[in-house]
Amino acid sequence: MQTLRGANIDEPDTAPAEKSYAGKAPGSQQRIERTFTGQPPLIPHSVEGFPAITLERNACLFCHGPQSYKTAKAPKAADSHFKDREGNLLTEVVPARNNCTSCHVPQADATPLVHNTFRGVVEGEKN
Numbered sequence: 343m344q345t346l347r348g349a350n351i352d353e354p355d356t357a358p359a360e361k362s363y364a365g366k367a368p369g370s371q372q373r374i375e376r377t378f379t380g381q382p383p384l385i386p387h388s389v390e391g392f393p394a395i396t397l398e399r400n401a402c403l404f405c406h407g408p409q410s411y412k413t414a415k416a417p418k419a420a421d422s423h424f425k426d427r428e429g430n431l432l433t434e435v436v437p438a439r440n441n442c443t444s445c446h447v448p449q450a451d452a453t454p455l456v457h458n459t460f461r462g463v464v465e466g467e468k469n
């Protein structure tokens with residue numbers, strides 16, 4: 343069986359080279375397709391150097407927020423992000439969705455650490 347640490351767990355593991363997301367401006371690379379319904383899309387651009395997200399300040403909303411997305415030519419945060427627990431549609435992103443990077447992660451051209459046979463299904467598509 344192949345594990346992340348290999349066969350010999352007494353040997354110290356060499357960490358894989360760190361992936362760099364730097365320098366990838368919005369629109370500069372192909373988006374990786376979503377692989378299953380409900381998957382948060384990967385971030386197709388660099389988020390390096392962004393200030394930490396707080397309730398008062400969220401750099402993602404400078405481009406993906408309801409007031410800014412048109413001028414930033416960015417996709418607006420999904421409609422689901424404006425719904426509170428009761429299902430009311432609000433005009434701002436709800437606090438539960440404020441920490442964007444807890445669900446959306448930058449994409450990288452990385453080989454899977456272990457082989458897997460997962461096949462996602464996107465509704466309306468034949469796999």
Ligand code: HEC
Pocket residue numbers: 367368369370371373382383384385386387389392401402403404405406414415416417442443446
């Ligand atoms: C400077 C403007 C800007 C900022 C800031 C920004 N984005 Fe983006 N983002 C874009 C643009 C423009 C696109 C569409 C172009 C592309 O695909 O690269 C995009 C695409 C995306 C997508 C892909 C959506 C899809 O349907 O595939 C996600 C997810 C995303 N951004 C999340 C984030 C998150 C999370 C942050 C904060 C950490 C963030 N973005 C900050 C401009 C920005």
Ligand code: HEC
Pocket residue numbers: 380381382383400402403406407417418419420421422423435438439440441442443444445446
């Ligand atoms: C709890 C997880 C979660 C959080 C937090 C979250 N998202 Fe998402 N996001 C998703 C999922 C799941 C989808 C795709 C399904 C959907 O449309 O709801 C999505 C879709 C998107 C899209 C694509 C919209 C489209 O029309 O295809 C953008 C852009 C986006 N999110 C931006 C953001 C930004 C910006 C934040 C922070 C303000 C954020 N998200 C926070 C889970 C999350």
